[in-house]
Amino acid sequence: MAKFALLFLFLFASGILAALFISPVSAVLVYQLVYFVNPDNSWWAASIPGLQYSFIAALLMLFMLTIRYKELSGKAQWKDQPVFKWMIAILFMYVFMINFAVVTGVHKSFTYEFTKLVIIILAAYKLITSERALNACLWAYIAGVTYIGYIAYSVGRDGQGRVEGIGMIDTGGDGNMTAAAMVPALIILTYMAWMGNKKIRILAIICGGFIANGIVLINSRGAFLGAVVGALFFLMYMIFSRYQRKGQKGTAILIILIGLSGTIYVADEAFWSRMETLQDIDDGGKSGSHRIDFWMATFDVLEDYPLGVGVQGFIELSPNYLPEHYFEGRKVGKATHSTWFQALSEIGWIGFLFLSALIISTFKLSRKTKRYLIQVENYDAYFKVLALEGALISFLVAASFIDRARSEMLYWLILFIAIASNIYYLRFVDPGSKKRKTLGAVGAHRS
Structure with a gap:
C-alpha cells in the first residue's frame, strides 16, 4: 500500500x-x-x-x-450573519431555475451538489467556534493546497506546458480552477509567517514554495493576477497602516523581497512566456481577450432568456450567439469564462444581484469587524481579517476569468470571514444595536 x-x-x-x-x-x-x-x-x-x-x-x-447543537448555537448563530441569507437566496434561484433550465438534467445535478455545499457551509459555521479552531481550518486549507502543489511538481507539465487532471473534485481536473483555489493560501501564509514563531515561518516558507511552484507549473494567468492583487492588498496595509507592530514595515519589505526572489527562482521561461501573452490583446487566443466576446454574448442570451438559462445552458446555446470561428473543430459550445457572467447566464439578473449582495455583505461584515478590533486594540486579529479579505480578493480576481460561481473555495473563503467576525466581533456586541456587550472583550480576544 x-x-x-x-x-x-x-x-x-x-x-x-x-x-x-x-x-x-x-x-x-x-x-x-x-x-x-x-x-x-x-x-x-x-x-x-x-x-x-x-x-x-x-x-x-x-x-x-x-x-452538540444546543452548545454550539450559543457560540454561533446563523441569524446574526447576513451572508447566509444571500447564500440561501442564491440556492433558491438555482432551485427555481430547474423549471426553466435549458439542460434540465445537468442543472438538477449541479443544484443538488450546490445544495449540499450550502448545508456544509452552514454546519461548518457552527462547528468552528474559536480562534484555535479557525486557525486549524486555515492550516488544513494550507496543507491541502500544499499537497496539490506537491502533486503538480510530481506530475509535471504536459505537452501543452500545463498541469491538468489534478486538484479538488469540483474542479474536474481543470488547471485554471485548481490554481485559483491555491492562490488565497499564499496571502494567508503571509500573515501566518509574520505572526508565527521561527518554526511557523520555516513551515510557511516550505508550504509557500510548493504552492507557488504548483501555480507556476499550472501556468494560469488568472491565478497569477489574483496572487499579485491579493498580496499587494495585504502588504500595502502592512506597510501603510496606522496600526503598526514593532518591525512591521521591515517585515513587509522582507516578505516582498522573499516573494520576488521565490518567484524568480520557481518561474521558468514557459511561465513568463505565458504571462507575457496578457499584453498581446491583438491575438485573443494568446491573451485570453477573446473572453470579452463570450461575456458580451451573455447579454444577448439574457435578452431572450431574462431569468437565465441554467447550468450549462450558455454552453448549449453559445453557437447561436457567438461567431462560427469559435467552434471550428469543436463538438461542444463555449463557456462564459467568468464567475460573474456565469452567474448572470445561469440564474439571470436576480441571481447575479444575489451573488453581488453576498460579496458586498461579506466585505461590509469584515469592515465592521475591523472597526471593532481597532476599538479594542486587537491588531493581531485586525490583520488576520485583512489577510482573509486579501485571500478572498485574490480568488475573486482569478475567478473573474473562469466559471467558479458555485465553487466550494469561494464559499469557504466567505465562511472564514464570517467565522472571524463571529469570534472577534459578533459575540461582543448586541446584534440589534451593535453596541459592545462587555468591556471584557479585549481580554477575551487575547486569551
Missing part, C-alpha cells in the same frame, strides 16, 4: 475519532482533508477501500452538529 494511502487512512480515521471524543471541529478538518486530497482521483486510490469518503465526512459534520 502506498505511503500516501496509509497516511490518508490514518488521518481520516483519527479525525473521526477526534470529532467524536475531543472536538467537533475535527469533523470539518476531515471534510477538508477529503476535499483537497480528492482520494478517488489520486494515483494511490486503488490502495484504499472504495468508500464514499466525502459523504462520510459530510455526514460526520452533520452528526456532530446535531448532537
Whole structure:
C-alpha cells in the first residue's frame, strides 16, 4: 500500500475519532482533508477501500452538529450573519431555475451538489467556534493546497506546458480552477509567517514554495493576477497602516523581497512566456481577450432568456450567439469564462444581484469587524481579517476569468470571514444595536 494511502487512512480515521471524543471541529478538518486530497482521483486510490469518503465526512459534520447543537448555537448563530441569507437566496434561484433550465438534467445535478455545499457551509459555521479552531481550518486549507502543489511538481507539465487532471473534485481536473483555489493560501501564509514563531515561518516558507511552484507549473494567468492583487492588498496595509507592530514595515519589505526572489527562482521561461501573452490583446487566443466576446454574448442570451438559462445552458446555446470561428473543430459550445457572467447566464439578473449582495455583505461584515478590533486594540486579529479579505480578493480576481460561481473555495473563503467576525466581533456586541456587550472583550480576544 502506498505511503500516501496509509497516511490518508490514518488521518481520516483519527479525525473521526477526534470529532467524536475531543472536538467537533475535527469533523470539518476531515471534510477538508477529503476535499483537497480528492482520494478517488489520486494515483494511490486503488490502495484504499472504495468508500464514499466525502459523504462520510459530510455526514460526520452533520452528526456532530446535531448532537452538540444546543452548545454550539450559543457560540454561533446563523441569524446574526447576513451572508447566509444571500447564500440561501442564491440556492433558491438555482432551485427555481430547474423549471426553466435549458439542460434540465445537468442543472438538477449541479443544484443538488450546490445544495449540499450550502448545508456544509452552514454546519461548518457552527462547528468552528474559536480562534484555535479557525486557525486549524486555515492550516488544513494550507496543507491541502500544499499537497496539490506537491502533486503538480510530481506530475509535471504536459505537452501543452500545463498541469491538468489534478486538484479538488469540483474542479474536474481543470488547471485554471485548481490554481485559483491555491492562490488565497499564499496571502494567508503571509500573515501566518509574520505572526508565527521561527518554526511557523520555516513551515510557511516550505508550504509557500510548493504552492507557488504548483501555480507556476499550472501556468494560469488568472491565478497569477489574483496572487499579485491579493498580496499587494495585504502588504500595502502592512506597510501603510496606522496600526503598526514593532518591525512591521521591515517585515513587509522582507516578505516582498522573499516573494520576488521565490518567484524568480520557481518561474521558468514557459511561465513568463505565458504571462507575457496578457499584453498581446491583438491575438485573443494568446491573451485570453477573446473572453470579452463570450461575456458580451451573455447579454444577448439574457435578452431572450431574462431569468437565465441554467447550468450549462450558455454552453448549449453559445453557437447561436457567438461567431462560427469559435467552434471550428469543436463538438461542444463555449463557456462564459467568468464567475460573474456565469452567474448572470445561469440564474439571470436576480441571481447575479444575489451573488453581488453576498460579496458586498461579506466585505461590509469584515469592515465592521475591523472597526471593532481597532476599538479594542486587537491588531493581531485586525490583520488576520485583512489577510482573509486579501485571500478572498485574490480568488475573486482569478475567478473573474473562469466559471467558479458555485465553487466550494469561494464559499469557504466567505465562511472564514464570517467565522472571524463571529469570534472577534459578533459575540461582543448586541446584534440589534451593535453596541459592545462587555468591556471584557479585549481580554477575551487575547486569551
